[in-house]
Amino acid sequence: MNTFGTLFRVTTFGESHGPALGAVVDGCPAGVVLEPAQLQAALDRRRPGQSPLTSPRQELDRVEVLSGVYEGKTLGTPIAMLVRNVDARSQDYQTLRTQDRPGHADYTWRTRFQHRDPRGGGRTSARETVSRVMAGAVAEALLARELPEVRTVAWVAKVGAIACAAPEPTLTRPQVDAHPTRCPDPRAAAAMAEAIAKARDAGDSLGGAVDLRVTGLPVGLGEPVFGKLKATLSAALASIPAVAGVLIGAGDLEKAGSEFHADPSSWGGIQGGLSNGQPLELRVLFKPPSTLREHALNGRHDPCVLPRAVPIVEAMVSLTLADAWLSVLAHPHRS
Secondary structure, three states: OOEEOOOOEEEEEEOOOOOEEEEEEEOOOEEEEOOHHHHHHHHHHHOOOOOOOOOOOOOOOOEEEEEOEEOOEEEOOOEEEEEEOOOOOHHHHHHHHOOOOOOOOHHHHHHHHOOOOOHHHHHHOHHHHHHHHHHHHHHHHHHHHHOOOOEEEEEEEEEOOEEOOOOOOOOOHHHHHOOOOOOOOHHHHHHHHHHHHHHHHOOOOOOEEEEEEEEOOOEOOOEOOOEOHHHHHHHHHHOOOOEEEEEEOOOOOOOOHHHHOOOHHHHOOEEOOEEEOOOEEEEEEEOOOOOOHHHHHHOOOOOOOHHHHHHHHHHHHHHHHHHHHHHHHHOOOOO
């Protein structure tokens, strides 16, 4: 299960402390404008070491495009992309050959597969998401050509008990990126930064939520019955490390139906499993990171994954939407 998607497919490879990580995108049509700068811009938003609030691991994450692109456009052939690891410290993980960290995948992977890479968590590390972000940038390039009205933006909506005020509908990624927390509410962002720093210094961690909004979608993305858009989005987002749940729509589930359905935003842009042309809105819940106490104080870990999770959430949604759009083109009236 290292491949995601049906028509727009991405296979990711690589381990946290291996030589490199990468992605192979297959199914992207020819002629899509795709420059290395687009891929690099996406990777720069995800990379570690961006601020004192994130992991201090210093990875440049410089993308190498190995195939599938010529003269700034896709060829319709597999697009292979690579990022080399340059700041791995595998010696920090020697004890994990025999000791399992609580809350991590160490025990379950060792039991299931009988052999695993203990260096930084190997394939289970969030370092793997660098591949998803590369592939997500390709998906966004396709959506920009096919559905130019689509705009996707995510932001940190909650860290611990600190909540972000609802942003304006015109919120942009530069506005989100203006603060290291990626929270567009200045007052909440300051409080979040203080809370994350406090948790970091104590060897503790914090969870929270990332909200996402997509505008400009056409009506009808999604497939009945098990390919409903809410199902494919939920599966994609739940595959991100530390995700604890996905909520579709901005509606208050404690309200009576007469109140809930009076506001179309309650549906989150999906009706009957298909996009309805309204803004797609969802919330992704993240657990606090499992690395705690001496492991957190002596290692290089994110005390809160939320700031760096924003581009990962956007990437997985873009991959899902690109796949759904190609399905519409291939089977416009299938039922």
